[in-house]
Amino acid sequence: MALKCVAVMGWPDSGRSIASGVVFNGVRNSNGEPRKIFVSLGRFSGPAANQKTGKSSTGNDVPGKLCRNLVSLPKPLTISVTPNDGTQVRISFKGSPGSFTEDAALKAYPNCETIPCDEFEEAFKAVELWLAEKAILPIENSSGGSIHHNYDLLLRHRLHIVGEVQFVANFCLLALPGIREEKLKCVLSHPQALASSDIVQTQLGVARENIDDTASAAQYVASNGLRDAGVVASARAAEIYGLNILADRIQDDPDNITRFLVLARDPIMPRTDKPFKTSIVFTLDEGPGVLTKALAVFALREINLTKIESRPQKMRALRVVDDSNTGRAKYFDYLFYIDFEASMADPRAQNALGHLQEFATFLRILGCYPMDTSL
Numbered sequence: 173m174a175l176k177c178v179a180v181m182g183w184p185d186s187g188r189s190i191a192s193g194v195v196f197n198g199v200r201n202s203n204g205e206p207r208k209i210f211v212s213l214g215r216f217s218g219p220a221a222n223q224k225t226g227k228s229s230t231g232n233d234v235p236g237k238l239c240r241n242l243v244s245l246p247k248p249l250t251i252s253v254t255p256n257d258g259t260q261v262r263i264s265f266k267g268s269p270g271s272f273t274e275d276a277a278l279k280a281y282p283n284c285e286t287i288p289c290d291e292f293e294e295a296f297k298a299v300e301l302w303l304a305e306k307a308i309l310p311i312e313n314s315s316g317g318s319i320h321h322n323y324d325l326l327l328r329h330r331l332h333i334v335g336e337v338q339f340v341a342n343f344c345l346l347a348l349p350g351i352r353e354e355k356l357k358c359v360l361s362h363p364q365a366l367a368s369s370d371i372v373q374t375q376l377g378v379a380r381e382n383i384d385d386t387a388s389a390a391q392y393v394a395s396n397g398l399r400d401a402g403v404v405a406s407a408r409a410a411e412i413y414g415l416n417i418l419a420d421r422i423q424d425d426p427d428n429i430t431r432f433l434v435l436a437r438d439p440i441m442p443r444t445d446k447p448f449k450t451s452i453v454f455t456l457d458e459g460p461g462v463l464t465k466a467l468a469v470f471a472l473r474e475i476n477l478t479k480i481e482s483r484p485q486k487m488r489a490l491r492v493v494d495d496s497n498t499g500r501a502k503y504f505d506y507l508f509y510i511d512f513e514a515s516m517a518d519p520r521a522q523n524a525l526g527h528l529q530e531f532a533t534f535l536r537i538l539g540c541y542p543m544d545t546s547l
């Protein structure tokens with residue numbers, strides 16, 4: 173049975189109001205004809221259904237049994253139609269097959285279908301255009317720090333963070349079959365992989381060339397038959413592109429962790445029965461101690477912060493203010509990104525954000541999602 177998510181303009185069969193929902197294709201009625209079942213995702217304003225009969229107050233039957241039952245339930249924020257093992261989930265990512273980002277997607281959703289994209293922006297668009305259910309992107313690395321561009325994209329797009337994946341990338345030195353280390357004149361890879369690989373930095377003493385992602389570097393060397401070029405990439409990339417592994421675990425820090433975010437069109441329901449994290453972005457007015465005040469809303473409620481990042485506001489980089497000493501002063505305007513260890517279903521988190529909202533000039537919840545505690 174194929175499953176398709178749609179935004180439906182109008183109440184099914186009645187043309188009444190605007191709702192978004194899910195259509196199960198491939199379901200057949202008693203005559204064997206294909207039938208569509210519409211499942212509401214909540215927050216619609218269709219005709220109210222009678223709790224007992226499931227019939228709408230207008231007398232129009234809501235099509236499909238599944239729909240009738242759901243309409244009589246309290247309105248959920250979203251309904252997950254995705255099996256837990258990741259079957260049928262399409263996940264877009266920037267890079268080629270065999271990249272570490274794809275590895276991270278497969279760690280979280282072992283049976284997912286991955287959709288390679290040329291740019292991060294395209295991975296976002298794939299979800300927005302319903303070509304993928306989720307996107308995955310690296311957001312920070314324990315040695316390289318934050319991936320700033322991806323923080324900017326989180327704000328520019330309206331996807332929700334629905335998960336995080338912590339991943340230890342195992343860097344391998346690859347080359348065409350039959351090529352030995354001594355033959356290499358250059359090594360190609362993602363800048364982060366080149367910077368974190370001891371052997372490339374110190375022992376090989378060859379030229380390094382930055383490529384957008386590790387797997388694309390492997391693909392390039394393999395498809396062009398480059399006999400004097402090595403690649404830093406994964407063992408899976410070696411297998412996919414027919415390269416040999418000359419050295420394994422070449423990273424200087426064996427615990428080099430990359431944190432990835434999983435994004436979707438809809439937020440997930442915050443829970444309190446397992447550890448959840450919330451990511452927000454906000455702006456503050458200029459003034460002494462405003463950031464301290466913002467951070468205090470969490471400290472006061474004993475909420476642990478796991479990340480704070482500041483980014484200049486692109487559309488409003490400089491703020492001109494009156495200054496009592498100099499007359500006029502220019503300040504950078506910043507966006508603050510914070511991750512904290514609490515679920516939005518936890519009153520402490522709700523109170524903290526209510527408090528922050530009193531003086532933040534802008535506040536957006538980017539997502540509330542289960543913490544990855546696997547490492």
Ligand SMILES: O=C(O)C(=O)Cc1ccccc1
Nearest residue numbers: 271272273362364385386430
């Ligand atoms: O280049 C890749 O394979 C990526 O997915 C980006 C990356 C690079 C290095 C560590 C983790 C992710």
